[in-house]
Amino acid sequence: MKKILCLALSILALTACHKERPSYIVQVSLGSWNHADYTAAQVISRIDTVSSIIPVGKVIIGWTADKAIYREVGDYLHSKGIKMLLWLPVFAETEGVCDNSPAVDLWGRTPANYDLAAGEGFRFNCPSDPRNVANVVGIYDRLFSDCGFDGVFLDRIRSQSFVGGVSGVLSCGCPICRERYAAEGVDLDAVRAAYEASGDSFFDVTAGSADDSFFDVTADSADDASPAVTAYERGFHLSNPIAADFFRAKEKIVSGSVGAVADSLRGRGLEIGLDLYAPFMAPFVGQDYEILSEHADFIKPMLYRKTFAPAGMGFEYDLLRKAVPDASGYPAIEMSAEFLDSQLDAMAPYPCEKYPGIEINYRKGIVPTSPEYVRESLEHVMAHRFQGAVLSWNIMEAPDSHIAALR
Numbered sequence: 273m274k275k276i277l278c279l280a281l282s283i284l285a286l287t288a289c290h291k292e293r294p295s296y297i298v299q300v301s302l303g304s305w306n307h308a309d310y311t312a313a314q315v316i317s318r319i320d321t322v323s324s325i326i327p328v329g330k331v332i333i334g335w336t337a338d339k340a341i342y343r344e345v346g347d348y349l350h351s352k353g354i355k356m357l358l359w360l361p362v363f364a365e366t367e368g369v370c371d372n373s374p375a376v377d378l379w380g381r382t383p384a385n386y387d388l389a390a391g392e393g394f395r396f397n398c399p400s401d402p403r404n405v406a407n408v409v410g411i412y413d414r415l416f417s418d419c420g421f422d423g424v425f426l427d428r429i430r431s432q433s434f435v436g437g438v439s440g441v442l443s444c445g446c447p448i449c450r451e452r453y454a455a456e457g458v459d460l461d462a463v464r465a466a467y468e469a470s471g472d473s474f475f476d477v478t479a480g481s482a483d484d485s486f487f488d489v490t491a492d493s494a495d496d497a498s499p500a501v502t503a504y505e506r507g508f509h510l511s512n513p514i515a516a517d518f519f520r521a522k523e524k525i526v527s528g529s530v531g532a533v534a535d536s537l538r539g540r541g542l543e544i545g546l547d548l549y550a551p552f553m554a555p556f557v558g559q560d561y562e563i564l565s566e567h568a569d570f571i572k573p574m575l576y577r578k579t580f581a582p583a584g585m586g587f588e589y590d591l592l593r594k595a596v597p598d599a600s601g602y603p604a605i606e607m608s609a610e611f612l613d614s615q616l617d618a619m620a621p622y623p624c625e626k627y628p629g630i631e632i633n634y635r636k637g638i639v640p641t642s643p644e645y646v647r648e649s650l651e652h653v654m655a656h657r658f659q660g661a662v663l664s665w666n667i668m669e670a671p672d673s674h675i676a677a678l679r
């Protein structure tokens with residue numbers, strides 16, 4: 273039944289006229305604060321080539337603090353009618369340019385980090401400390417406000433994930449956060465005690481209803497060809513009410529702070545894009561699509577099926593299951609095209625533009641993508657008829673065969 277419905281929807285999507293042709297957003301991972309990996313001429317040459325193959329509407333570039341590069345690239349992009357957005361990290365990786373207070377878990381420890389090829393360390397900062405929020409806006413004002421940016425793409429707008437084990441998601445527990453959770457009716461000492469008393473079962477989930485805020489998996493459904501792929505709308509329904517309340521408050525606190533950063537930058541006339549975890553995992557890292565979409569011009573859920581690194585959907589889900597192996601209710605999830613559809617369905621209702629993020633980069637053993645994979649992902653994304661797609665995460669290194677697959 274489900275297959276027939278999907279087929280009918282696909283045919284409908286193919287035959288219907290697009291009001292506007294979808295456009296692509298590409299990302300240029302320029303380098304860390306102190307070092308640009310590419311020159312302006314290299315970036316311009318690459319975008320020139322790519323935009324001759326596919327329609328590029330926006331370029332997300334950052335976050336090396338080198339104004340000259342952005343000014344030169346910006347002049348080129350604007351001459352082509354392409355917008356330039358600053359790629360700006362919010363709650364991690366800002367240590368090089370400002371002094372932030374780090375996030376701690378409910379035991380007061382710094383959650384563990386993950387290094388991808390020794391280049392991408394993730395230290396997370398407290399989402400509640402007003403100084404941290406002000407610092408992010410200050411980075412834009414100080415380093416980038418006179419570079420010709422049309423907008424800002426906010427990355428790292430979350431807590432640590434299960435990359436840091438249970439400690440990663442049971443954060444932040446600093447004194448400022450304690451007060452904010454208390455204001456939401458959540459006592460962090462009680463949350464910690466509940467976890468210590470119940471262990472993995474603190475994270476037990478059950479099938480919820482479509483009205484729940486932290487819901488909805490029918491884990492044992494025996495759908496014909498894809499038993500695990502059912503209604504993964506916006507996450508799982510946690511059985512333990514203390515756990516459910518904690519994550520509900522965490523969504524409000526983390527996403528509320530992201531909203532404050534976004535609003536400040538919007539007040540400077542900037543377009544705002546947001547980098548989000550896939551809907552089924554987002555609540556664990558404090559991302560509430562409903563709150564966030566109110567502060568964004570567009571959202572980019574990272575729907576990476578073949579990235580075995582942070583934010584990869586299968587990677588993060590495996591870490592969850594390894595972190596709490598005895599928690600019940602979590603089904604095996606195959607990173608299939610049907611699962612991709614479930615996440616595309618889940619992001620559909622929100623009132624901003626939607627550009628799902630798909631990986632087009634390749635890295636042996638970590639991101640084993642192929643032209644066929646890129647083509648399949650894109651077909652499913654486009655069938656949902658959003659505004660376009662974000663090609664992640666570094667157009668400078670994406671294989672030409674993957675870009676050609678997008679034609």
Ligand SMILES: [Zn+2]
Binds near residue numbers: 376400444446447449
């Ligand atoms: Zn905190």
